Amino acid sequence: xxxxxWLEFGSTYSYPAAMRIESLAAEKGVAIVWRAFLLxxxxxxxxxxxxxxxxxxxxxxxxxxDMERVCAAQGIPFQRPSVFPRNGLLASRIxxxxxxxxxxxxxxxxxxxxxxxxxxxISSREVILDCLGSAGESATNIIQEAESAxxxxxxxxxxxxxxxxGLFGAPSFLVGDExxxxxxxxxxxxxxxxxPAT
Amino acid sequence: xxxxxWLEFGSTYSYPAAMRIESLAAEKGVAIVWRAFLLxxxxxxxxxxxxxxxxxxxxxxxxxxDMERVCAAQGIPFQRPSVFPRNGLLASRIxxxxxxxxxxxxxxxxxxxxxxxxxxxISSREVILDCLGSAGESATNIIQEAESAxxxxxxxxxxxxxxxxGLFGAPSFLVGDExxxxxxxxxxxxxxxxxPAT
Numbered sequence: 001x002x003x004x005x006w007l008e009f010g011s012t013y014s015y016p017a018a019m020r021i022e023s024l025a026a027e028k029g030v031a032i033v034w035r036a037f038l039l040x041x042x043x044x045x046x047x048x049x050x051x052x053x054x055x056x057x058x059x060x061x062x063x064x065x066d067m068e069r070v071c072a073a074q075g076i077p078f079q080r081p082s083v084f085p086r087n088g089l090l091a092s093r094i095x096x097x098x099x100x101x102x103x104x105x106x107x108x109x110x111x112x113x114x115x116x117x118x119x120x121x122i123s124s125r126e127v128i129l130d131c132l133g134s135a136g137e138s139a140t141n142i143i144q145e146a147e148s149a150x151x152x153x154x155x156x157x158x159x160x161x162x163x164x165x166g167l168f169g170a171p172s173f174l175v176g177d178e179x180x181x182x183x184x185x186x187x188x189x190x191x192x193x194x195x196p197a198t
Numbered sequence: 199x200x201x202x203x204w205l206e207f208g209s210t211y212s213y214p215a216a217m218r219i220e221s222l223a224a225e226k227g228v229a230i231v232w233r234a235f236l237l238x239x240x241x242x243x244x245x246x247x248x249x250x251x252x253x254x255x256x257x258x259x260x261x262x263x264d265m266e267r268v269c270a271a272q273g274i275p276f277q278r279p280s281v282f283p284r285n286g287l288l289a290s291r292i293x294x295x296x297x298x299x300x301x302x303x304x305x306x307x308x309x310x311x312x313x314x315x316x317x318x319x320i321s322s323r324e325v326i327l328d329c330l331g332s333a334g335e336s337a338t339n340i341i342q343e344a345e346s347a348x349x350x351x352x353x354x355x356x357x358x359x360x361x362x363x364g365l366f367g368a369p370s371f372l373v374g375d376e377x378x379x380x381x382x383x384x385x386x387x388x389x390x391x392x393x394p395a396t
Contacts, residue, residue: 058366168256
């Protein structure tokens, strides 16, 4: 079976998940479907106009310390972004438009690294061009396609699907209708996808 | 080093943590310090007058399904309580007053089982007497001591300490000043306690 990775580029714990999902899925022969959605819109439904890590200071202070530990254990660099949460709208539109492109996983990892390892502004076109450039495509053309009215609508529709599927945070993983929330549940989700349905 | 288990009897994920902390800690030679606190008071600080699992329905729906999976994987029975969250004030006062009693871990497990495996009302004196009875002490005397003005104040002070230490949910684990939140972090916390400080 396949695993859907529902991702939001502003989300801290999505970074370690994005950096390891491919090797974990490959080990179990599970295919990955990349799904971008707008977590901010779902937070708005819950009455939040900011990340809960900013709204609830103890939770935020804990998360930043925990991210240091999680990334150290995983052996990936981490730098607390000077702006949080960063706006990943353009990057999400690219994921939405090019969900099946061979270069997409590489692009996704580069955007997360830019945000959480290099403290770069992923809302800027220059940084996104840079992340795309390394993916080896006509980057300006990709951005133009991603910003078409049709694709903008597609991302909003995908966010509606996320709502309907019961998503409330990121990263989230769907295996059929079975929902797993959080980097800590990535292994469980992949095992669920790898186990034949009874 | 020792691990402090900060517990709240209404908290769902504290149940699987309470059921396995002793064997995990014993394997690593780590001593457990039992600390009750009033999570409701801390939720109040955050503007919540109920569990966030009730305030945010998607999060709640997910948690109940996740609890089924987590308890099944751990091999412990689980039944969704017909009242949530249940009031664990009396049980917490007992933990606070008898933190060092030899029968305490057994009592704690029985209260969690009553709430999350047997759907019994842990706010009732009868259920708590039952949980204590099995612990083999003079149960009515224990309750009387736990409800002394002095001990009620002690639990409020312990909740203030929880606030100062940055706790915002349960279960939480403290190893020195290092905070770990959630059943998913129990192994990490125990390993932290087992590793000599450098």
